[in-house]
Amino acid sequence: MLKWSTLSPIERREAVAGYLFILPWLIGFVVFFAGPILASFVLSFTSWNIVGTPEWVGLSNYERILTTDPFFKKAVSVTLRYSIFYLPLEVVCGILIAVVLNQKLRGIGLFRTMYYMPFIVPKVASSLIWVWVLNPRYGLVNTLLSKIGIMGPNWLGDPDFVLPSIMIMALWGVGGSAVIYLAGLQNIPRQLYEAATVDGADGIQKFFRITLPMLSPTIFFQLVLGLIGAFQTFTPAFVAAGRSGGPLQSGLFYMLYIYNRSFQSMRMGYGSALAWLMTLFILVITVLVFRSSNYWV
Missing domain, CATH: 1.10.3720.10 (MetI-like)
Structure with missing residues (x-):
């Protein structure tokens, strides 16, 4: 991968244009896929009823499920x-x-x-x-x-x-x-x-x-x-x-x-x-x- 400083002005404009083209997909990926996955993983260690503030409970959820x-x-x-x-x-x-x-x-x-x-x-x-x-x-x-x-x-x-x-x-x-x-x-x-x-x-x-x-x-x-x-x-x-x-x-x-x-x-x-x-x-x-x-x- 080339460093940004080594790119010519034309190449920089093309690179920026390329990133702008994929930006909607990246935003959708983060908001609708990667974000929810990460959020669900963090929430699995909490007690949360949607309305209040999540309370950290560690592995208690997993322990209760399995036992x-x-x-x-x-x-x-x-x-x-x-x-x-x-x-x-x-x-x-x-x-x-x-x-x-x-x-x-x-x-x-x-x-x-x-x-x-x-x-x-x-x-x-x-x-x-x-x-x-x-x-x-x-x-x-x-x-x-x-x-x-x-x-x-x-x-x-x-x-x-x-x-x-x-x-x-x-x-x-x-x-x-x-x-x-x-x-x-x-x-x-x-x-x-x-x-x-x-x-x-x-x-x-x-x-x-x-x-x-x-x-x-x-x-x-x-x-x-x-x-x-x-x-x-x-x-x-x-x-x-x-x-x-x-x-x-x-x-x-x-x-x-x-x-x-x-x-x-x-x-x-x-x-x-x-x-x-x-x-x-x-x-x-x-x-x-x-x-x-x-x-x-």
């Missing part, structure tokens, strides 16, 4: 169970839909659009639709089940069905992942399939010997994004299960618990500590996923 907070363990348990079951379903469904949409058929563009549209629908709107669809008395699902003599469950009122219901709501938008997998499929050289056909490989062998190995970088990318997204699940849980997390807190996701502590209980310091613990946990899991990629990507 005496029963809802913290419940929120972690719900989020982990959701992630363990939802992520494999998202990967499998996304790949299967992408394989179907990768066929050269008339009108395939229309089907690709139809599968992608649920992904761009606002989550609040789609969650409200699913709350109606899963209504135990007049919802579409239970109405159809009653037509064949099956009594549908209370999807969002039974603790055993709250989490599966939210998974179904999330899987409705799997078209977003399918589009990414579709892009990965279209980057696989056709010559590999032609050579496999000459060698006598059938469709299943091509899928497991060519498609999945060549698609592994895309799967890895989607797995990391899906993992982060699963831990940040909030809107479907809030709309479907309410801020309390539904019956027996069976839908009390971690982000929902952060919201409750920060904005319902007005404990911003405690909520900030919860957020930083989640950040560290996601970071550790992401690092482990990156380490495992050496064996399968």
Whole structure:
């Protein structure tokens, strides 16, 4: 990097102009990204109710979370169970839909659009639709089940069905992942399939010997994004299960618990500590996923 004193007047004017061009972005970065991150880190060591003055409490928030907070363990348990079951379903469904949409058929563009549209629908709107669809008395699902003599469950009122219901709501938008997998499929050289056909490989062998190995970088990318997204699940849980997390807190996701502590209980310091613990946990899991990629990507 050249020293300012060594620059000519023209170069100095160009440098100033360059800094002025990036100044709006820098201000936005500091105000809306770096500033809030630093503020939340500092607040995690305080007790603050938004109105008064923050009181420094050191590690008390973290100690209370990890030792005496029963809802913290419940929120972690719900989020982990959701992630363990939802992520494999998202990967499998996304790949299967992408394989179907990768066929050269008339009108395939229309089907690709139809599968992608649920992904761009606002989550609040789609969650409200699913709350109606899963209504135990007049919802579409239970109405159809009653037509064949099956009594549908209370999807969002039974603790055993709250989490599966939210998974179904999330899987409705799997078209977003399918589009990414579709892009990965279209980057696989056709010559590999032609050579496999000459060698006598059938469709299943091509899928497991060519498609999945060549698609592994895309799967890895989607797995990391899906993992982060699963831990940040909030809107479907809030709309479907309410801020309390539904019956027996069976839908009390971690982000929902952060919201409750920060904005319902007005404990911003405690909520900030919860957020930083989640950040560290996601970071550790992401690092482990990156380490495992050496064996399968």
